[in-house]
Amino acid sequence: MIKAKLKPIAEIREMLAPYEKVLILGCGTCVTISFAGGEKEVGLLASSLRIAEAMNGQAKTFAEATVQRQCEWEFLDEVAEQINRADAVLSLACGIGVQALAERYPDKVILPGVNTTFLGMAVEHGVLVERCRACGDCVLGQTAGICPIARCAKNLLNGPCGGSQEGKCEVNPELDCAWQLIYERLERLGMLDRMNLFQPPKDWSKDYDGGPRKIVREDLRL
Amino acid sequence: MKVGSNLEKVLAAGHFAATGELGPPKSADAEVIRKKAGLLRGYVDAVNITDNQTAIVRMSSISVGVMLLQEGLEPTIQMTCRDRNRLAIQADLLGAAALGIPNLLCLTGDHQSFGNHATARGVYDLDSMQLLNMVRAMRDDKQFACGEEISVEPRFFIGAASNPFADPFDFRPQRLANKIAAGADFVQTQLIYNVPKFAEFMKRVVDMGLHEKCYILAGVGPIKSVGMARYMQNNVPGLDVPEDIVARLKGVPKEEVRQEGLKQCAEIIQQCREIPGVAGVHVMAIEWEAAVPQILELAGLLPRPQV
Numbered sequence: 001m002i003k004a005k006l007k008p009i010a011e012i013r014e015m016l017a018p019y020e021k022v023l024i025l026g027c028g029t030c031v032t033i034s035f036a037g038g039e040k041e042v043g044l045l046a047s048s049l050r051i052a053e054a055m056n057g058q059a060k061t062f063a064e065a066t067v068q069r070q071c072e073w074e075f076l077d078e079v080a081e082q083i084n085r086a087d088a089v090l091s092l093a094c095g096i097g098v099q100a101l102a103e104r105y106p107d108k109v110i111l112p113g114v115n116t117t118f119l120g121m122a123v124e125h126g127v128l129v130e131r132c133r134a135c136g137d138c139v140l141g142q143t144a145g146i147c148p149i150a151r152c153a154k155n156l157l158n159g160p161c162g163g164s165q166e167g168k169c170e171v172n173p174e175l176d177c178a179w180q181l182i183y184e185r186l187e188r189l190g191m192l193d194r195m196n197l198f199q200p201p202k203d204w205s206k207d208y209d210g211g212p213r214k215i216v217r218e219d220l221r222l
Numbered sequence: 223m224k225v226g227s228n229l230e231k232v233l234a235a236g237h238f239a240a241t242g243e244l245g246p247p248k249s250a251d252a253e254v255i256r257k258k259a260g261l262l263r264g265y266v267d268a269v270n271i272t273d274n275q276t277a278i279v280r281m282s283s284i285s286v287g288v289m290l291l292q293e294g295l296e297p298t299i300q301m302t303c304r305d306r307n308r309l310a311i312q313a314d315l316l317g318a319a320a321l322g323i324p325n326l327l328c329l330t331g332d333h334q335s336f337g338n339h340a341t342a343r344g345v346y347d348l349d350s351m352q353l354l355n356m357v358r359a360m361r362d363d364k365q366f367a368c369g370e371e372i373s374v375e376p377r378f379f380i381g382a383a384s385n386p387f388a389d390p391f392d393f394r395p396q397r398l399a400n401k402i403a404a405g406a407d408f409v410q411t412q413l414i415y416n417v418p419k420f421a422e423f424m425k426r427v428v429d430m431g432l433h434e435k436c437y438i439l440a441g442v443g444p445i446k447s448v449g450m451a452r453y454m455q456n457n458v459p460g461l462d463v464p465e466d467i468v469a470r471l472k473g474v475p476k477e478e479v480r481q482e483g484l485k486q487c488a489e490i491i492q493q494c495r496e497i498p499g500v501a502g503v504h505v506m507a508i509e510w511e512a513a514v515p516q517i518l519e520l521a522g523l524l525p526r527p528q529v
Contacts (some may be wrong), residue, residue: 204343210335 002030002094003128004037004114008050015111016049016090020059023086024049024113025079026066027093034128037092037114039066045092045113068095075174076104083108100101119150136206136213142199144185149202151178157199159183224361225379227324228296229268231529232502233408233437233483234315238495239321239502240523241298241410241439244290246281255286258511259293265515266295267526268325270410270504273300277337284314287323299323302331307347308356308367315357319376326378327410328353351404354382358405382406383514384438386423387416387462395426398436408437410504413454416462417493424497433499440471440494443506444487444513448472484513488520495521 016022017107024042032038046062053060065082067075072092083089083101088109091098094116102110118130133150139157140147150154153171160179163170167180186192232239242262247254262269269290273283286353287297288391299318301311315326330350334342348356355455357380359365382401386394398409414420420440427433445451448471455463467486474482491503503523518524 084234141316161231201341203341205341207343209342210340211342 001033001119002096002116003034003118003120003130004031004092004094004116006036006041006045006092006114007112009052012045012090012113013049013052016060016088019065019086019088019109020060021085021087023063023065023079023082023089025070025083025089025091025093026064027070027091027097028066028068028208029071031093031114032066034122037094042066042092043203045090050124057211070094073100073104076100133207135202135204135208137203139199139202141198142194144182144189144191144194146178146181146185148182151181156203157202159195179212225324225377227268227379228518228529229298229467230379231327232267232527235527235529237502237527237529239267239437239439240265240504240518240526241270241504242511243270243272243504243506243508244286244511245272245275245508246286248278248280249498252289255281255289256293259295259510262514263293263295265364265396265518265524265526266505267502268296268298270298270300270327270506272508273302273329273331274305274337275300275332275508277304277332277334277339277436279338281509284318284321284323287318288321291322296325297323298325298327300327300329301353302329302330303346303348303350304334304344308344311348311353312356312360312366315360315376315378316372319378319434324377324379325381326357327381329383335455337369350495351384351400351518352403354380354404354406367506375460379407380405381408381410383412384409385412385460386414386420388460389410391423394423395430395432398427399430399432402432407438408439408501409474410439411441413441413443413506414490414494415454415467417490417497419462421497424499428499433501437501439502439504440491440497440498441504441506442487442494442517443508444480444483444510444517445471446483446510484516485520487513487517491517491521491523493500 024046026037026039026042028038042064046064049062063082065079067074067079083105088111089101090111090113091101092113098110098112119132119134120128120130122128130150132147136148148157153169154161160177163178164180167173167177169177186194223230230295244258271283271286274280283299287299290297317488328350334340334344356367357378360372361375364372366372384398447482451463451468451471454461470486471479471482494500494503505514
């Protein structure tokens, strides 16, 4: 799922400085699961902002709402009234939600309250890790189900670099070397010969290098 | 005077500048460069060398720039953001300055999807605005992009590109102002075929006083054939080729189209010269370098001033 992280409160306060009536709008899907922008986080952020602004002598109001998904038009329409009452909306959804709001409400100031960080999962409670870069041309079939695009700092496709030490990455010793993991898993699967297959340069045009991407499913269009 | 290159001196002395352009070969053949240099020598104040133009791999701009220096021409190297991150750009610019290249044109670069390596990753670590700002800081503040000091700074006469015909039209003069603020000493425009529209752009530029902060070179180029005119009219983003430009080429016998194209280009130069704020022309005749002396002769811009 999409993982996000709440922006620093100082940055949020600076963004909101020109506005009196602010709606903090959460999203009930990805950012709820990553504890960054769901109903609970909307409440916590609203409380801290109220305290901070009150101490500052500011007469600001912070309304709260959360929709099931900010990336679908129908859910955005449910909060039209609250949005229209606000001077600005602080969205705690990922960048998709922020942009959906901006498109649906062209006359309203929409601001991001979180940094959309990566596509990943919680490997344990409170530890979220990146797993996919949405490169548009999946190589997991060649790499034993471990992605070197998302998990190798150099996006290497032909084995580990010289900086791999005791299974850790030279960029950050807390990170596993993706190619060490690939090697070990191929060994376990009895497929180590895969390590010797030359992978030619990747087709990055299927990633964002080809420009913003779009999928049109003619079979699903109304 | 920032650098004292021939181009800067010509402009500073108030002469109407004329620069050319040279497209490097898709090979390691140095002879091509010598031949093209021979066609331009003495006819232009400086020669732009494209940097993997239209995202097609060619001999590098800096190496061709060094060859031009050896051939007695002043190079303006181009540097795009498409193929290099800030480390590579700064490293290459240190080298280019050490090798004696005096002028630098800073560009974002055509997207790699247009070229012959469409599956390549695009770098775009910086955009042209950030590149201008970085190069200016390297020269004027003796600083790398990271803030570290440069003991011997690379000194370039810094150029930028401006497209008066791209959308949103109303924003274009302001974008030029932003590029000047970022570091541009001179500007080369997109190819001009719609002179009235360019004049309108220049009026706004002059009203903003930008022509006093930066030398503005009007980009021009001869059209070889009716087919090329149509192609540019319909297929090249950001180009504005009015119908009368095409009609004029259609109106002459086929064997005279090229000559008509040269005349048309020379006339556009003369028209641009009348527009307040225009400091010179940049003639882009890629793969038709031989046309440049003829165009400049017709436009009354030869011989070039000695400064």
